[in-house]
Amino acid sequence: MPLFEVETTSHIMIASAEDEDSARSFASTNYPGEEILRVAHRPRDAWVISKNLLGVQADSDPCSTARECLAKAQGDKIHAVRLYMQSTGTDLEKARKAVESNMSRGW
Template identity: 80%
Template sequence: MPLFEVETTSHIMIACAEDQEAARAFANTNYPTEEIIRVAHRPRDAWVISKKLLGIQGDADPCHIARDCLAKAAGDKLHAVRLYMQSTGADLDGARKAVESNMSRGW
């Protein structure tokens, strides 16, 4: 089944769907309040994200580090961001993104 990239106002999702209409239906079912900005057919049957493009290099796992900082901070986001910056040397924006993305997954 083909892959479709569906971008909404807040998310980019990859969906296996028969066609663009089915991909739109998937997005509307899961995120009904968001406007669909773009639907694109992926040329292959795989989705690849460049770790280097995201700033992930070497053996460091930013998700593991962010979850550890959240645990040490007892869920206090600001404290976890500070701990993440100290642990990784990341700037404020990078640390905030790492911590917030892990807060939404649950730590």
Template identity: 60%
Template sequence: MPLYEVETKGHIMILWAEDTDTAHSVVAESYPNEEVLRLIKRPRDTWVISKAALGITSGSLDPCSTARDCLARAEGDKLHAIRLYMNAKGVDLDQARKVIESNMVMGW
């Protein structure tokens, strides 16, 4: 199945779809208020993002595997992930929120 790169005003999505019509349908279902600005069939079945292009050039960025596990178990529900992280690490609400949100920004 081909890999597509789809850009809307607010998002860049990477998805597998049978054809361009199906890719449009996936976007319309997920983000019904956003117009597809660009839809490209990728030449390969992988997607690579350069850290330098995102401005991540130092080793100071350290994703937390516990936070990522909590996000995965919470299926992306931030509040539930925060609760899971608080329980797992024994930290307060503010600390858990910062860790979960920073890991969401890094793309869990």
């Protein structure tokens, strides 16, 4: 089954759907309050995320850094965010997102 990239006002999702109408239906069912901005058929059966477009440098791994900070903070999110900011020099919002997105992996 082909993959479709569906962008709404707040999300970008990848849906396995028979056609574009099914992909739109998937988005409307799961996020009924959001406007669908774009639907694109993915050319292959894989989804690739470019680290360069996300701003991830080759010499850094934000996920492992966030997990290290969580381990040092013994799962205390606020302390882990502070450690992440100190370690990477990022602002509060980026540090919070990095730590929170890695909290499900063991904390």
